[in-house]
Amino acid sequence: MIAYLEHFVHENDSETTLHQQVSMDLEGTIDYTSTAYAGKDFGGLHASTPFAVVTPSGTHDISRVIRFASQSPNLTVAARGNGHSINGQAMANKGFVIDMKRPSDAVIDVIHCDVGYAVDVGGGALWEDVLKRCVSKFSLSPRSWTDYLGLTVGGTLSNAGVSGQTFRYGPQTSNVTELEVVTGNGDTVICSHAQNSELFFSVLGGLGQFGIITRARIWVQPAPDMVRWIRVVYSEFDEFTRDAESLITRAESESFDYVEGFVFVNSEDPVNGWPSVLLDPDQILEPGLMTRSVNRVLYCLEVALHYSKGNCSSTVDTRVEKLLGRLTFMKDTLFQVDLSYVDFLLRVKEAEKQAKANGIWDAPHPWLNLFVSKASIADFDHFVFKKILKDGIGGPMLVYPILRSKWDEGTSVVLPDGDIFYIVALLRFTNPYQKSPSVRDLVAQNHEILQVCARNGLDFKLYLPHYNTEEGWKQHFGDRWSRFVEMKSRYDPMAILAPGQKIFTRHQ
Numbered sequence: 353m354i355a356y357l358e359h360f361v362h363e364n365d366s367e368t369t370l371h372q373q374v375s376m377d378l379e380g381t382i383d384y385t386s387t388a389y390a391g392k393d394f395g396g397l398h399a400s401t402p403f404a405v406v407t408p409s410g411t412h413d414i415s416r417v418i419r420f421a422s423q424s425p426n427l428t429v430a431a432r433g434n435g436h437s438i439n440g441q442a443m444a445n446k447g448f449v450i451d452m453k454r455p456s457d458a459v460i461d462v463i464h465c466d467v468g469y470a471v472d473v474g475g476g477a478l479w480e481d482v483l484k485r486c487v488s489k490f491s492l493s494p495r496s497w498t499d500y501l502g503l504t505v506g507g508t509l510s511n512a513g514v515s516g517q518t519f520r521y522g523p524q525t526s527n528v529t530e531l532e533v534v535t536g537n538g539d540t541v542i543c544s545h546a547q548n549s550e551l552f553f554s555v556l557g558g559l560g561q562f563g564i565i566t567r568a569r570i571w572v573q574p575a576p577d578m579v580r581w582i583r584v585v586y587s588e589f590d591e592f593t594r595d596a597e598s599l600i601t602r603a604e605s606e607s608f609d610y611v612e613g614f615v616f617v618n619s620e621d622p623v624n625g626w627p628s629v630l631l632d633p634d635q636i637l638e639p640g641l642m643t644r645s646v647n648r649v650l651y652c653l654e655v656a657l658h659y660s661k662g663n664c665s666s667t668v669d670t671r672v673e674k675l676l677g678r679l680t681f682m683k684d685t686l687f688q689v690d691l692s693y694v695d696f697l698l699r700v701k702e703a704e705k706q707a708k709a710n711g712i713w714d715a716p717h718p719w720l721n722l723f724v725s726k727a728s729i730a731d732f733d734h735f736v737f738k739k740i741l742k743d744g745i746g747g748p749m750l751v752y753p754i755l756r757s758k759w760d761e762g763t764s765v766v767l768p769d770g771d772i773f774y775i776v777a778l779l780r781f782t783n784p785y786q787k788s789p790s791v792r793d794l795v796a797q798n799h800e801i802l803q804v805c806a807r808n809g810l811d812f813k814l815y816l817p818h819y820n821t822e823e824g825w826k827q828h829f830g831d832r833w834s835r836f837v838e839m840k841s842r843y844d845p846m847a848i849l850a851p852g853q854k855i856f857t858r859h860q
């Protein structure tokens with residue numbers, strides 16, 4: 353199909369207009385009217401109107417849109433995965449949004465390499481489709497996940513992609529062997545550790561700044577059948593972190609396959625309190641649990657063990673008991689369920705359904721995600737969990753340790769110092785039907801948390817970073833800023849790509 357652009361692009365509402373009449377030989381579609389969805393995201397905090405939304409039929413269309421934009425003085429291009437960013441990162445104000453989401457690209461091919469298997473997946477594939485296709489067709493599974501799988505491959509690889517498997521396999525960015533990328537010059541490039549490696553590492557965690565990922569080759573392994581999913585509770589933060597760190601540093605055979613944790617309020621509140629620890633609606637809380645600790649907030653360690661259908665339950669019980677036997681959680685606070693591997697990985701889908709039904713999925717989400725060094729995590733608990741957030745946030749407050757050695761230092765992701773650091777995810781949900789703090793107040797509280805961390809000298813970095821000033825970005829990247837700028841000038845010299853990250857300004 354040939355799409356003719358014959359539109360007036362208004363610059364800052366001034367009278368100056370630019371009349372474009374150019375043809376782009378697109379095989380996909382271009383839409384100038386039904387674009388509202390591409391001007392919003394999961395965060396619900398920012399909105400902007402794109403000039404047009406392109407649904408590409410393939411890599412060539414993406415390249416053509418970028419080349420077309422480069423011929424104009426001001427047009428930008430944003431790849432939109434599933435728009436699950438919080439701060440407008442996938443938006444392009446008055447620019448092109450490329451709608452990357454493509455369920456049919458979930459698994460393009462399975463590749464047998466010297467060291468195992470990998471799958472080729474489209475950049476716009478949703479991880480949930482990758483999972484289902486890999487398991488049902490090949491009994492294989494990627495090794496490293498996010499908690500929620502309604503995210504695209506390109507979207508998470510542009511950040512990192514972390515969850516309870518990261519301690520063992522690294523983030524999703526450490527589980528990719530090859531990428532196909534369309535750069536800001538419009539060139540389609542295959543890159544890997546060995547080939548065009550600068551582009552490969554820059555793109556991973558690169559916040560969409562260097563190119564649009566159209567295909568990724570991901571490590572896979574045989575998919576387990578079943579999972580024992582377990583939660584135990586701690587009264588004291590130092591005991592919780594000691595056990596969590598011990599689990600992530602043990603040999604594989606001596607530990608669980610998944611390690612996460614969260615903070616909750618020592619109350620009956622259904623969202624912030626003890627009920628949030630239950631894994632199954634049939635489970636009940638022993639009376640008196642709330643009075644066992646005088647602490648206002650408590651800590652839940654969440655672990656999981658893979659096993660095969662052939663294992664009898666007593667064998668699994670024995671293994672679990674042995675692993676739990678070395679931990680120091682509060683007595684009678686063990687909750688566990690067995691479920692299939694696929695259901696375990698899709699566990700947040702159920703929460704999504706409920707949240708959609710009660711209106712909180714589509715309400716704003718002023719989330720804050722951080723990586724906090726091991727050296728600073730006790731201070732974070734002291735200043736933030738125990739004080740600022742002692743009443744909860746209306747959603748999960750995740751905190752769990754990750755090993756730095758599993759991260760590829762060459763990618764664009766920036767991390768705090770030390771061998772171990774924690775991910776802290778403050779996943780706030782706002783309820784449009786209940787009296788609750790305003791979104792503005794919650795955003796202000798996020799700022800307060802960052803200020804308290806900075807004032808008290810905590811070592812941390814934002815995950816899924818968001819800054820409004822170049823100074824903010826410079827500080828975020830630290831001594832890696834100059835390299836980030838150098839790579840930008842090589843692969844997207846006119847700063848056409850991912851304008852919603854607000855790192856660079858479009859060059860004329």
Ligand code: FAD
Nearest residue numbers: 433434435436437475498499500504506507513514560565
């Ligand atoms: P989008 O929001 O559409 O895009 C994000 C950025 O990537 C934009 O700058 C965009 O331009 C760019 N981009 C998108 N596609 C491409 C591409 N193909 N090539 C290059 N750049 C591209 N993160 C975790 O690590 N672990 C979690 O457990 C986790 N859970 C989450 C749960 C929920 C409910 C939500 C909303 C988010 C969660 N996230 C998690 C964060 C998530 O990984 C990021 O927000 C991710 O960017 C969202 O993917 P997306 O496909 O929606 O990307």
